[in-house]
Amino acid sequence: MGIFNGKLLLIVLALFSSSCAWAEEATGFAATLSSFSAGVDAFFNDYFGWFVNAVFFSVPMGDTKFPLIVGWLFIAALIFTLYFGFIQFRKFKLSIDIVRGKYTDPNSKEDGEVSHFQALTTALSGTVGLGNIAGVGVALAIGGPGATFWMIIVGLLGMASKFTECTLGVKYRTILPSGAVSGGPMYYLRDAMAEQGKPGLGKFLAIGFAIMCILGAIGGGNMFQANQAHAMLNYAFGIPLEYGIITGVVLAALVFSVIVGGMPSIASVTEKVVPWMAGLYIGMAVIVILSNLSMVGPAFSAIIDGAFTGAGVAGGFIGALIQGLKRATFSNEAGVGSAAIAHSAVKTKEPVTEGLVSLLEPFIDTVVICTMTALVITIAGLNVAPFDGAGLTGVTLTAASFEATAGFFKYLLAVAVIMFAFSTMISWSYYGLKAWTYLFGESGVAEMIFKLLFCLFVIVGATIKFGAVIDFSDAAIFAMSIFNIIGLYFLMPIVKAELKSFTDRIKSGEIKSYK
């Protein structure tokens, strides 16, 4: 058994489970779980394989295949950037000024109001997560160092997508009969499209988005997180992969207490701890980079060279580009629509201010933090050609790269990964629930069904191995963007009008400057 004494472990499991299966021998236990994992993988392959293939429908490009969905997101970000006149660069200072509170009357702060700075720090702590750690590991393992360059490009362009969707998210949010705020693509696709004289299309897009959001919540927002959390425990402590069910049950119990029990305490503790974890992660990356300062230049050279040559990458530079685009989107979620749900409950009278604050997120998340992770991986030199993902990948590649500088970093990373995974699962449970209640109504029974399903999939995600389920997780998140971006094309004039009104009022002095 190596790490665990099998019989002792089984006694513990038997103590905490009513299932007689746990009383079988350790090999039987491992075999059962492996069989379960294979079964789940086969199920997703059989029943959702068509969905994954449809979302990632690819066309031949050079000696590789280019998924159209990746181009869809990239072109959308480019169009929003052009339509808003490179807003991410022109209004970057304005965004910083809003975060600094330049346009907020210090005497008018209402009770419980969250400042834009607080909103940004909390949102950032939400975006810094496994996308920055495991996602970059996957990107570089398959796309080589050059994938980093394309991640940065997507991060920069994605700022405009996030600005557009978050402004609309606040503008078209709804107060539900319970008094809770509900917002996001479901609402702006339905209501704003109706205002534009396209109620039928709006409803179709809203329903399509809601369905994909539920799948995305269960896939990327849940199973992927649980899976990578256990993968990290496997790397840091050598816990066998087949014991992922223990990690899953523990995580599911804690998630259950928050989303079913409505316990605010654990969620607020997580909120307080996660920013420290983000700080810890950035601190570790800075230490690695500073202690290998002479290798930073060559690392950047490898990133730039790899971006255009794609040396060692299947499909050459197109292969690097695809991986960079996919993982950057998975990390910063720009264009996906989830951020619009997250930002819709902010206290503000000016929707565009939230859009401007939110555009900083892809910059910090992808341009800064993902690049730091990529530098750590490239400096460590563990990721070598051919980049086919056969060696270290995902969270284990990132962890091994950190460990190359300081052995104990793997323990700190394990704690950070688990906290990030837990925090992300809580967030996505909320996104998924909003989409679920949009489709099935706000009844207690409907909500409970989703919450229990969500908890069940935490266990499934931690138990299964990489494979069809992870492909499904990816596909569901990307599919959200199909419906969201179609709507954004129709609705971007509304955002432009909001932006013009806001900037005009700043110029005229109607909106006062306090700093």
Added chain:
Amino acid sequence: MPEISTEQIDLSRHLIKNGPKFRSHTIVFKETKAYLKPTMSALLFCLIYVAVGLFLLGLAAFVYFGSRQVDLVIFLSIAGAAITTFGVMLLQPFMKYSAFDKITDEFSNNADRPLKLPNIMSLQITNKMVTSKHGISYPCYELNLLTKYGRRMNVLNHNDLVQMEFDAEMLSEFLEVGLLNFKKEIIL
């Protein structure tokens, strides 16, 4: 202590920032006593943490005796201890005995100094929106009391308005003080 004008006090302002998204307590009325009783579901949700924490501590012990893998034992022990402690901390408010006692003529919640019942001026129900990162939001309600010296104390804090209004009306009759509705529309 001098009496102050209660008009100067904003009674619509809530006393506790957060609150649970479920009914945490009800008020039980006896002849001379009204006391807070935690709901079973609230207790069970707190016990989840204790159970998970103890499970991890147990696992740490088994790993230690089984393989003596120190790093894993330390990790499981710290995680188990933290989650167990957290669960016990969550349980504490439910274990505290809060009661309005007409024999001793006091309200005691085992947290603040006891309050003489004749000093209670009124009860108020207020509402708030518990918000969290990533847009999680839900309404929550407080039943608070005001003393003639301007002191405000929280009696109930949970998400079930119907139960809170029922308990508040009963308590208002029990204490023979007015019940004021300070719920307001919350505009985000």
